[in-house]
Amino acid sequence: MSTPDLLARDGLLDGRPAALRRLLARPELGALIAAVAVFLVFAVVAEPFLRVSSLGTVLYAASTIGIMAVPVSLLMIGGEFDLSAGVLVTTAALTSSMVSYQLTAVTWVGALVSLATTLAVGWFNGWMLGRTKLPSFIVTLGTFLMLTGANLGVTKAISGTVSTKSIADMEGFAACRWLFASEVTVGGLTIKATVWWWLGLLVVGSWVLLRTRFGNWIFAVGGDADAARAVGVPVARTKTVLYLGVGFGAWVLGQHLLFSFDTVQSGEGVGNELIYIVAAVIGGCLITGGYGSVVGSALGALIFGMASKGIIYAQWNPDWFKFFLGAMLLLAALLNAYVKRRAERGPR
């Protein structure tokens, strides 16, 4: 067959325009440009922004969003939302703390029970979705409200106040703290453990999405669940695994909160789920699913980190931060819709 030769030659010939088109259609492109722009703005207006120590602060702020933005963006590419993601982080921290304290157990026991709890919530979300065919917006709004109530109710019932007792003197605390909340300083740059977790999840999440069979399924169930089902993709199971991923992310972040502050406020976390979604959308995820990038979600988290700290360094009124975030979201959503149209019916 002479076809391979022909293919190779033609491949070379139209290689450049194809590569250019692919670059322009990359979901992260908008987020990358926005991240550079935000960096430049604060580099100009806020002198402390460029200090090495500020970089550590920005990275830490970004990582606390980024850890959740990874699984949330995967879920979004799979076509679903998780509104319970924010309070689930608090649930993870509360469970870990209260189990260890009440059982006077090594803190690892609490941490493991907490992992089982967050995975169970993730599984419940996925199971409800698959079983009832209700939109994930409703299903996870339900779990969001239930968890918000349970966080407060259980904590008050057990400890009598809205926060947990300190577990700083318990066995295993130091090791857990090392794993979830330690920090290393290299040449004035302080890097918290969450940054490593974030990078790890980022690499694994992006690899799974782009280079595994499961990643192919994520794109497919988000892009067209019926088409995916018709070629044999287990749609419900794929989505459930994505919710388990959110559960795992919530566990990591919850343990970080617990082991860096010793105690947990039971009312925290409400509203953060929206920030994770914003990071994913700024990173190029389509609200409707089927398109997006994990790396983009990291850029979204980084923009969040730079903006939230940059506003303080620039001594602007921090009240404007949310305004800025909302404007970014709208711009990103418009850009994503445009990129999607290009990708779908781009120039032939």
Added chain:
Amino acid sequence: MSTEVTTGTELLSLEGVGKSYGTVRALQDVSLTLRAGEISCVLGDNGAGKSTLIKIISGLHRHDEGRYTVDGEEVRLDSPRQALDRGIATVYQDLAVVPLMPVWRNFFLGSERGTRRWGGLRLDADGMRATTRDALARMGIDLQDVDRPIGTLSGGQRQCVAIARAVHFGAKVLILDEPTAALGVKQSGVVLKYVTAARDAGLGVVLITHNPHHAYLVGDHFTLLKRGRMAGSHPRAEISLEQLTTEMAGGSDLAELSHELARPSAADPRPSAADPRPSGPGATGPGDTDPSDPDPREERQQP
């Protein structure tokens, strides 16, 4: 079950198959036999039960009457996966592919290939790209950039990729749901070319369509559906395109319709023409104005 073999080995057969959704009988008493290297066309108007039939064959819905045999073995399929495992692949008009995904990812969707080094966990992306290009070339589809989203291809090209995918993954039976419905004349021709290419590769093809011209171009057998029932089943030798078109267009219904729509000046002495009786609940056709020509197939369903 039937053992007669004419053009090839029998791949699947339906005998008196029916399906109800709640109180609605969407399909009843439909029989169909498909052999290797044969194109069997299922024709019918909107709502005739074509999609229900396709869903039963491809495993999306389970039939609740009759027998469905694949390779001589009676089956009840619960999922498309089970149908695929038995070599029955379906290409749907509107959900053949995921538009935003690259061509090669679509081609391997559900049948992804892993590399050896990572224990099959890592996708063999380059190999899959090359295979996609080759498989498409073998079907006569020339596509260099398999990384472009499949949504950028034309409707006909998308259907062709889906057909090539089914052939590549060793399907024995290919079910095509209205492959030419949304296409222009030229594109329809291209798709029909790949349908015959699949037949020549030894597959049995079930072609669902409401276009008798397209069906007659490629079909070996024609099954007509009307309001959930079989309204005819003919081998190619026994029917002409004119007959097929007439039957498809409603046969006697059409004759009545043309009669009714005729200019009043073409003096019609019968008073009933000006006073059409309603023909009962559920009737969708024109009023039955000619009692001298009752059609036994015209019995209306009473839900």
